[in-house]
Amino acid sequence: MAASASIPKTVYLGTFVHCVSLSDLEISEKGAIGVDENGVIQFVEKNVDLAQVHEKHSDWKEAKVTELKGNSFFFPGFIDTHTHAPQHPNTGLFGKTTLLSWLETYTFPTESSFSSLEKASPIYTNFVSRTLSHGTTTCAYYATIHVPATNLLADICLSRGQRALVGRVCMNSHSMSPDYYRDATLESALADSKASIDYIHSIDPQGDIVRPIVTPRFAPSCTAECLSALGDLAKSHDAFIQTHISENLGEIELVKELFPKSESYTAVYDETNLLTEKTILAHAIHLDQKERETIKARGAKISHCPASNTALTSGCAPIREYLDMGLTIGLGTDVSGGFSPSILEECRQAIWTSRFRAMGNGDDVKLSTQEALYLATRGGAKVVGLEGKVGGFEVGMEWDAQMICLGEVAEGGEKEGVFESGPVDVWGWESMEDRVNKWVYSGDDRNCVAVWVRGRLVHKTAKFQG
Amino acid sequence: MAASASIPKTVYLGTFVHCVSLSDLEISEKGAIGVDENGVIQFVEKNVDLAQVHEKHSDWKEAKVTELKGNSFFFPGFIDTHTHAPQHPNTGLFGKTTLLSWLETYTFPTESSFSSLEKASPIYTNFVSRTLSHGTTTCAYYATIHVPATNLLADICLSRGQRALVGRVCMNSHSMSPDYYRDATLESALADSKASIDYIHSIDPQGDIVRPIVTPRFAPSCTAECLSALGDLAKSHDAFIQTHISENLGEIELVKELFPKSESYTAVYDETNLLTEKTILAHAIHLDQKERETIKARGAKISHCPASNTALTSGCAPIREYLDMGLTIGLGTDVSGGFSPSILEECRQAIWTSRFRAMGNGDDVKLSTQEALYLATRGGAKVVGLEGKVGGFEVGMEWDAQMICLGEVAEGGEKEGVFESGPVDVWGWESMEDRVNKWVYSGDDRNCVAVWVRGRLVHKTAKFQG
Incomplete structure (x- = not known):
């Protein structure tokens, strides 16, 4: 059955954004999340690179790595x-x-x-x-x-x-x-x-x-x-x-x-x-x-x-x-x-x-x-009765996530009107919090380039390079 | 100067939608609009095909023809x-x-x-x-x-x-x-x-x-x-x-x-x-x-x-x-x-x-x-002081227009989540008025495939075949 097919053990690397309480958004710019074959989060690391992840979690050296490129972040589904x-x-x-x-x-x-x-x-x-x-x-x-x-x-x-x-x-x-x-x-x-x-x-x-x-x-x-x-x-x-x-x-x-x-x-x-x-x-x-x-x-x-x-x-x-x-x-x-x-x-x-x-x-x-x-x-x-299972990035929760890609403004500003990055304009000076706000107020499905449920990739666009 | 460069005399053929009063939208499903070298609308015909246009306006037989394809319509800029x-x-x-x-x-x-x-x-x-x-x-x-x-x-x-x-x-x-x-x-x-x-x-x-x-x-x-x-x-x-x-x-x-x-x-x-x-x-x-x-x-x-x-x-x-x-x-x-x-x-x-x-x-x-x-x-x-000049499709007004393309739902429904037609779902049974409503409530820039000002093409996406 497709839904329970096992998925490769994967380290997701890059910026993670999720809500830790009603009023607090946590942004980890150099994060790493290890997701096992059952789609369960086994570790969440902050301020690390891949070498540090492998050092700390030696049994994850063979794991697949999905790393963010450009102005991107992971957000809970x-x-x-x-x-x-x-x-x-x-x-x-x-x-x-x-x-x-x-x-x-x-x-x-x-x-x-x-x-x-x-x-x-x-x-x-x-x-x-x-x-x-x-x-x-x-x-x-x-x-x-x-x-x-x-x-x-x-x-x-x-x-x-x-x-x-x-x-x-x-x-x-x-x-x-x-x-x-x-x-x-x-x-x-x-x-x-x-x-x-x-x-x-x-x-x-x-x-x-x-x-x-x-x-x-x-x-x-x-x-x-x-x-x-x-x-x-x-x-x-x-x-x-x-x-x-x-x-x-x-x-x-x-x-x-x-x-x-x-x-x-x-x-x-x-x-x-x-x-x-x-x-x-x-x-x-x-x-x-x-x-x-x-x-x-x-x-x-x-x-x-x-x-x-x-x-x-x-x-x-x-x-x-x-x-x-x-x-x-x-x-x-x-x-x-x-x-x-x-x-x-x-x-x-x-x-x-x-x-x-x-x-x-x-x-x-x-x-x-x-x-x-x-x-x-x-x-x-x-x-929906899934508290503690989905909705955030914590050890023991399942990997229900979306990869948000904001793209960036073309050098000198877009001259032809072909906005390949989608609807959000990121200039480079924005804080991560600003970027999240830009996504919320001007983003759409073009910014959602990949979606996972329980670790399984269930949606992707041409922009996703997994 | 680019802005005053002459443009080819063009017949725009297909569905036209514009407002004729505060509460009335006019929809002409088989329309033809002739736009001269200065970007001025010279004729507006309803319920015609190209042969009928050429018969009625014999000096437009050599004019360029821009015809709508698929679920598309022209709307004022x-x-x-x-x-x-x-x-x-x-x-x-x-x-x-x-x-x-x-x-x-x-x-x-x-x-x-x-x-x-x-x-x-x-x-x-x-x-x-x-x-x-x-x-x-x-x-x-x-x-x-x-x-x-x-x-x-x-x-x-x-x-x-x-x-x-x-x-x-x-x-x-x-x-x-x-x-x-x-x-x-x-x-x-x-x-x-x-x-x-x-x-x-x-x-x-x-x-x-x-x-x-x-x-x-x-x-x-x-x-x-x-x-x-x-x-x-x-x-x-x-x-x-x-x-x-x-x-x-x-x-x-x-x-x-x-x-x-x-x-x-x-x-x-x-x-x-x-x-x-x-x-x-x-x-x-x-x-x-x-x-x-x-x-x-x-x-x-x-x-x-x-x-x-x-x-x-x-x-x-x-x-x-x-x-x-x-x-x-x-x-x-x-x-x-x-x-x-x-x-x-x-x-x-x-x-x-x-x-x-x-x-x-x-x-x-x-x-x-x-x-x-x-x-x-x-x-x-x-x-902005342009009443009678732009905002609708009438003889003597200038061709400030957008081509709206709604696309259509893939055969059997989209199975992979790749919505090439953009954000609007048209199933085929909708009246033109329904389609306009779907555009207004779920459309975005992906549906705006070409834009003209005074007859000059000032924006187009890859979907426009002019």
């Missing part, structure tokens, strides 16, 4: 804690719609077509390639209600070597599930969700690369019985859960109408055993104080999706307040409510959203570059 | 109504600063180094290449206080064939002009501004490509005498004027302190004859009703710079209100307060900013894709 793979072809199509009208206009018609594997296959193939090309090494995917297409998405992730949580979407209610795209019965919904969980366990029993995730679309699309049954299903399989919460004011009103006995949107999930330490709640924009506290008490996690929240005019999630109270937060691209498969773009959007909140609430709520990068890596790792 | 060329190397560097601290930390030190032409040359060369590569055919540039470097920027624009307004920055006051970077005296300031105006007139007497622009940095950097003298200078040369207004609350307070007799920030400029029909006011975020009316009465124009306003947490300009009262508005990248030289990115940012305003003020204030594109082309043309 990005973690996308919320996205919808079947909505990929609708990227950029939302017009002036908001959540509920957007679902009916764009999303449900597209998702319903995934009854055909022929339709699903190129879209899932392309989307996994897209997210990998942006440095996303772990991704929490919503699929559709269809078991075969959901299983295909898991197959593709496993084959490409991208860590993934793959969820068959469950939606059985008449309120926000259209006639042409709805689980036929509660029984069939549960059977289908279970079938997809079983399939994903069968292809990756340890869940090293792909894992199933129980996926009630959101409360308005599921009956209370269905939500409860999914809570039980997740419990019996010790599985992750993902759903949406408190994205849009109209949606919140709808939940009140549909679940009149529940005190809040959060209570609906809490009462159906869907709020666990393995639950990923996307959006979480308009939560009241009690809801926030319930989520914290249950240990559920939040996926912040600012690009989507802006594009659909959903609102600005109060991330600083959540961080201050100790909630666990990662970033999600939420394609195609979000308009980009890139977590780097999502970092920028998280920063912009925090600035919009700052305009009325003071500078303290602004997210820094470092904080956004933390949410994109360490924060995301906590959200 | 973008107009950047406000940017700072010397700040290009600081792109992405702002941290958590706001306007006044950002000026002192990043901007003034960099700009002051442009006393050296050796420093200025590669930066200006590179930046003009960057803006052209993003499809910017006209740009209103701030330079620095230095005459030789300012003139060099004008030389580069003329040589590359990019329409430009180039302004020597004037700043003589002790308040917001540091000791190391300030016009020495009022007299030297005026003499230097005049010297640069005269130089720019000498290299392009008709102002077909480059024109000078009187550029008081902003009220806090100039004495009242200086502002008045610059108002007179602009009047005597019938010149354009550019400056900043009402960007940041601290700045507005500072203007109140420095100009206690003036009723408002706008009044400071009005009282010094700087508010004219040829004045470009950047930002204009926090104007009160009377200021808005004064600006309208004087016919002054507004450059909306949302990327910068978000990055520096300046605020969200009320663009819908300005449009409703009939103010003239274009978009500005405001590098390096803004983090991108791309007007396409600025379109997105204008849309996001309008959504943040919508969150508190209702959906009516949202800008549509069409409206953002209008501001980027026709709106910008009005701001």
Whole structure:
């Protein structure tokens, strides 16, 4: 199986950048990281050259060496804690719609077509390639209600070597599930969700690369019985859960109408055993104080999706307040409510959203570059249950990494407009911290020249010389 | 002189997209545009093939033909109504600063180094290449206080064939002009501004490509005498004027302190004859009703710079209100307060900013894709005095255009992650309007494969086969 094929013991040499805490970025300009045949980091050295590495680690003299050239650095792979793979072809199509009208206009018609594997296959193939090309090494995917297409998405992730949580979407209610795209019965919904969980366990029993995730679309699309049954299903399989919460004011009103006995949107999930330490709640924009506290008490996690929240005019999630109270937060691209498969773009959007909140609430709520990068890596790792395994460069963690190459400005300035190095202009005088900032604010997939998951090279561009 | 070299009479064949009004985008899928040796559009035909063009315009049978291939369309060149060329190397560097601290930390030190032409040359060369590569055919540039470097920027624009307004920055006051970077005296300031105006007139007497622009940095950097003298200078040369207004609350307070007799920030400029029909006011975020009316009465124009306003947490300009009262508005990248030289990115940012305003003020204030594109082309043309000349495709207008190539998704979906077509995924079923939306929300410079100004090809990538 490709995903578990052994990889050559490798020493990665050059500049390493990663987050060591929410506010601190560590930059090691002359670093060396030894990654073994299982993709596990065996040593991390700072301020060394190869001779010193070999002296200190004599059993690594025969190891492969991958050394950075030019203005490059290694950065942990990005973690996308919320996205919808079947909505990929609708990227950029939302017009002036908001959540509920957007679902009916764009999303449900597209998702319903995934009854055909022929339709699903190129879209899932392309989307996994897209997210990998942006440095996303772990991704929490919503699929559709269809078991075969959901299983295909898991197959593709496993084959490409991208860590993934793959969820068959469950939606059985008449309120926000259209006639042409709805689980036929509660029984069939549960059977289908279970079938997809079983399939994903069968292809990756340890869940090293792909894992199933129980996926009630959101409360308005599921009956209370269905939500409860999914809570039980997740419990019996010790599985992750993902759903949406408190994205849009109209949606919140709808939940009140549909679940009149529940005190809040959060209570609906809490009462159906869907709020666990393995639950990923996307959006979480308009939560009241009690809801926030319930989520914290249950240990559920939040996926912040600012690009989507802006594009659909959903609102600005109060991330600083959540961080201050100790909630666990990662970033999600939420394609195609979000308009980009890139977590780097999502970092920028998280920063912009925090600035919009700052305009009325003071500078303290602004997210820094470092904080956004933390949410994109360490924060995301906590959200998807991979804390201590990915998201940073430490002994015992696995080598999920991207090689970022910034290139440099041509001698005398580019005269013809052919910017072979990509979108970032590095002049030579910039500190490493400046370079990281330039990457965050003007970089894109052209700067992501190679990507590894568990030590396996899963993406590279022509610029990568491994 | 390169800029006025004649170009071959050419028929451009394929899909044309342009704005015909603030809310209407016209898409002609089988169009033909005839551009003569002077770069002027002589005919615009819809629903035709080449044979029909030759039949109707028999004197164009020998003309060169540039035909679109694949998922491509012609779009008017973008107009950047406000940017700072010397700040290009600081792109992405702002941290958590706001306007006044950002000026002192990043901007003034960099700009002051442009006393050296050796420093200025590669930066200006590179930046003009960057803006052209993003499809910017006209740009209103701030330079620095230095005459030789300012003139060099004008030389580069003329040589590359990019329409430009180039302004020597004037700043003589002790308040917001540091000791190391300030016009020495009022007299030297005026003499230097005049010297640069005269130089720019000498290299392009008709102002077909480059024109000078009187550029008081902003009220806090100039004495009242200086502002008045610059108002007179602009009047005597019938010149354009550019400056900043009402960007940041601290700045507005500072203007109140420095100009206690003036009723408002706008009044400071009005009282010094700087508010004219040829004045470009950047930002204009926090104007009160009377200021808005004064600006309208004087016919002054507004450059909306949302990327910068978000990055520096300046605020969200009320663009819908300005449009409703009939103010003239274009978009500005405001590098390096803004983090991108791309007007396409600025379109997105204008849309996001309008959504943040919508969150508190209702959906009516949202800008549509069409409206953002209008501001980027026709709106910008009005701001820089080129209405009726550029910004759309009409007989008598000049051929300032970009060829946008979207490419298409590989058969079966991209399997290796090598996205040769660039960032936009076109599947084949999309309407032209969908394709334009995909370009606006996920496109970048990779999609801009050729750029013309007055019929002259001023930028191309390897993908262009002209």
